[in-house]
Amino acid sequence: xxxxxxxxxxxxxxxxxxxxxxxxxxxxxxxxxxxxxxxxxxxxxxxxxxxxxxxxxxxxxxxxxxxxxxxxxxxxxxxxxxxxxxxxxxxxxxxxxxxxxxxxxxxxxxxxxxxxxxxxxxxxxxxxxxxxxxxxxxxxxxxxxxxxxxxxxxxxxxxxxxxxxxxxxxxxxxxxxxxxxxxxxxxxxxxxxxxxxxxxxxxxxxxxxxxxxxxxxxxxxxxxxxxxxxxxxxxxxxxxxxxxxxxxxxxxxxxxxxxxxxxxxxxxxx
Numbered sequence: 001x002x003x004x005x006x007x008x009x010x011x012x013x014x015x016x017x018x019x020x021x022x023x024x025x026x027x028x029x030x031x032x033x034x035x036x037x038x039x040x041x042x043x044x045x046x047x048x049x050x051x052x053x054x055x056x057x058x059x060x061x062x063x064x065x066x067x068x069x070x071x072x073x074x075x076x077x078x079x080x081x082x083x084x085x086x087x088x089x090x091x092x093x094x095x096x097x098x099x100x101x102x103x104x105x106x107x108x109x110x111x112x113x114x115x116x117x118x119x120x121x122x123x124x125x126x127x128x129x130x131x132x133x134x135x136x137x138x139x140x141x142x143x144x145x146x147x148x149x150x151x152x153x154x155x156x157x158x159x160x161x162x163x164x165x166x167x168x169x170x171x172x173x174x175x176x177x178x179x180x181x182x183x184x185x186x187x188x189x190x191x192x193x194x195x196x197x198x199x200x201x202x203x204x205x206x207x208x209x210x211x212x213x214x215x216x217x218x219x220x221x222x223x224x225x226x227x228x229x230x231x232x233x234x235x236x237x238x239x240x241x242x243x244x245x246x247x248x249x250x251x252x253x254x255x256x257x258x259x260x261x262x263x264x265x266x267x268x269x270x
Contacts, residue, residue: 022051024091027117032057033065033104035113048121052094054102060088063115066105067092073101073118076110097123137166139206142232147172148180148219150228158234165239167209169217169232175203178230181220182207188216188233191225212238 025046031037033056056065064084072078084105085092094100104115140161146152148171171180179199181187187194199220200207209215219230 022053023049024053024055026055026057028057033063033115034058035104035109035115037114039114039117043117043119046119048094048119050094050097050121050123052121054092054094054117054119056085056090056092056102058088060086063104063106063109065090065092066103068101068103070099070101073103073116076103076116078103078105094121097121137168138164139168139170141170141172143172148178148230149173150219150224150230152229154229154232158232161234163209163234163236165209165212165236167236169207169209169234171200171205171207171217173203175201178219178221178224180205180207181218183216183218185214185216188218188231191218191223191231193218193220209236212236 025048027033028037028039028042064086066072066078066082066084068078078084092102098121100119100121102117103110104113106115109115140163142148143152143154143157179201181193181197181199183192183194186192193199207217213236215234215236217232218225219228224230
């Protein structure tokens with residue numbers, strides 16, 4: 001089932017992805033770590049995740065790198081008794097999520113020269129949780145090879161299936177013969193389409209299951225619902241993906257080394 005597949009894949013990726021997918025970001029790119037460069041503009045649009053590396057290139061003895069907190073960043077003040085990185089090729093592994101701040105501790109390089117960098121570091125599992133439901137979504141062709149038609153037991157078809165948020169229902173039928181209405185429980189019982197609602201009519205209608213709960217669908221053509229039983233009710237379960245809520249900053253880790261590491265269907269949502 002999609003939900004169990006998602007859980008297993010996310011669990012595996014949470015273990016192996018940080019090292020396998022790690023990115024080395026050379027701070028400032030070809031400009032390196034220097035004064036009079038807009039490092040916030042450089043960082044904008046980049047997605048830094050746990051396991052990535054920041055590589056600071058600069059002439060040895062001219063600049064250095066200090067990891068600071070938010071206050072130290074604003075005031076261009078390094079922590080007391082903290083030794084800066086000074087190799088000219090400093091590699092910092094981003095080990096913990098949250099905000100990270102770096103400055104040059106050489107006189108006035110930060111305050112006057114703007115040699116400072118702030119980034120936000122994310123957990124890769126949280127990012128995957130955003131995209132995985134759509135990547136792993138299951139497409140359920142309603143009625144399988146019978147499609148969307150009259151005189152078919154759609155409740156028997158749905159029985160035993162686990163529908164989860166992110167999955168899709170695909171209604172296949174001869175265009176002009178049937179249609180699809182999303183209704184509420186009362187409309188389902190009475191085979192009554194909502195007043196003023198437009199049906200899906202393409203013959204290959206895809207409805208994305210975007211929210212959990214009970215969902216009801218009928219055919220609005222003549223007596224197809226009332227006499228032909230062309231109606232479907234399902235229960236959509238929440239995705240088991242972890243919630244991608246903001247991650248609180250944790251203690252940071254700093255390390256340095258000398259080596260850088262078919263035709264378009266009609267779509268809806270429910």
